Amino acid sequence: MAARLIDGKAAAQVLRERIAAEVSRFRERAGRAPGLATVLVGEDPASAVYVRSKNRATAEAGMVGFAHNLAATTSEEELLQLVTELNADADVDGILVQLPLPPQISAARVIETIEPGKDVDGFHPMNAGRLATGLPSLVPCTPYGCLYLLKQEIGSLSGLNAVVVGRSNIVGKPMAHLLLGENCTVTIAHSRTRDLPSVVRGADVVVAAVGHAEIIRGDWIKPGATVIDVGINRVPTADGKGRLVGDVDYEEAAQTAAAITPVPGGVGPMTIAMLMRNTLIAAYRRAGLTDPEGL
Numbered sequence: 078m079a080a081r082l083i084d085g086k087a088a089a090q091v092l093r094e095r096i097a098a099e100v101s102r103f104r105e106r107a108g109r110a111p112g113l114a115t116v117l118v119g120e121d122p123a124s125a126v127y128v129r130s131k132n133r134a135t136a137e138a139g140m141v142g143f144a145h146n147l148a149a150t151t152s153e154e155e156l157l158q159l160v161t162e163l164n165a166d167a168d169v170d171g172i173l174v175q176l177p178l179p180p181q182i183s184a185a186r187v188i189e190t191i192e193p194g195k196d197v198d199g200f201h202p203m204n205a206g207r208l209a210t211g212l213p214s215l216v217p218c219t220p221y222g223c224l225y226l227l228k229q230e231i232g233s234l235s236g237l238n239a240v241v242v243g244r245s246n247i248v249g250k251p252m253a254h255l256l257l258g259e260n261c262t263v264t265i266a267h268s269r270t271r272d273l274p275s276v277v278r279g280a281d282v283v284v285a286a287v288g289h290a291e292i293i294r295g296d297w298i299k300p301g302a303t304v305i306d307v308g309i310n311r312v313p314t315a316d317g318k319g320r321l322v323g324d325v326d327y328e329e330a331a332q333t334a335a336a337i338t339p340v341p342g343g344v345g346p347m348t349i350a351m352l353m354r355n356t357l358i359a360a361y362r363r364a365g366l367t368d369p370e371g372l
């Protein structure tokens with residue numbers, strides 16, 4: 078039986094409309110729109126595309142965007158100076174520094190310099206620690222988007238076996254904490270995991286965040302499992318253009334899973350919607366207002 082397709086594009090659209098409505102309410106109460114500053118260093122084409130999409134989504138949500146495009150030769154000191162200025166800017170609620178950064182700049186130092194209340198990527202150690210200890214925080218956008226799709230698809234996740242493949246600070250680790258927070262029994266797999274297929278076969282919920290095209294095969298998927306594919310990998314095609322695939326072999330896994338996200342059109346659109354959500358939440362908190370309900 079073919080799995081249900083989890084339509085992240087449609088879910089993100091609904092979420093973005095709700096966020097836009099909350100932005101209007103914020104404007105009425107605070108007398109200004111939430112503001113998001115994006116910082117792009119260098120000309121990496123993929124990063125430029127991501128940042129453009131984020132800036133467009135900011136405007137569509139009725140928020141104010143402050144786009145900073147810096148040369149690839151920017152020094153760490155110059156970038157830290159800009160982040161410090163954005164920290165102090167009352168009109169800026171969220172700061173997003175697009176990764177990766179050029180080699181002369183330490184991403185860790187930049188992340189640690191962002192004011193935790195404006196850290197809409199949720200990467201600051203303060204926000205990571207608060208998530209790990211179950212305190213309110215700004216949560217990384219991609220795993221939060223995955224959780225949103227899972228809850229929409231399954232409802233309660235309590236007691237389910239969840240396997241997260243990948244342990245990055247950006248996706249795998251925060252994803253595991255979020256699933257633990259929903260009372261899943263969580264396994265985090267990585268490149269040293271022995272017998273990955275058998276680990277994945279025990280999962281009611283699989284979240285794949287590896288970065289290897291179609292590494293997870295259909296016969297690893299437990300019948301009836303729900304599969305969230307975070308991976309974005311470009312594979313060559315005969316026409317030379319290439320095409321995007323996930324970390325899961327979609328055609329194979331769809332034979333066994335109950336539901337699965339496609340690539341593209343699954344997790345990707347949710348990431349941007351959650352960035353808008355985090356910016357809105359940061360604005361509410363900075364204005365001393367209670368978080369809007371249900372977001």
Ligand SMILES: NC(=O)c1ccc[n+]([C@@H]2O[C@H](COP(=O)([O-])OP(=O)(O)OC[C@H]3O[C@@H](n4cnc5c(N)ncnc54)[C@H](OP(=O)(O)O)[C@@H]3O)[C@@H](O)[C@H]2O)c1
Binds near residue numbers: 246273309348
């Ligand atoms: N849809 C979106 O919006 C979005 C957002 C972020 C990332 N992504 C995509 O998600 C993927 C993962 O991103 P990331 O930033 O988390 O990547 P990352 O930092 O490179 O982490 C990859 C993880 O996969 C593990 N891994 C590598 N090879 C493995 C193998 N053969 N078996 C099991 N585990 C293996 C690594 O293990 P070790 O720790 O042992 O090295 C690591 O923990 C990428 O394709 C990225 O493009 C998508």
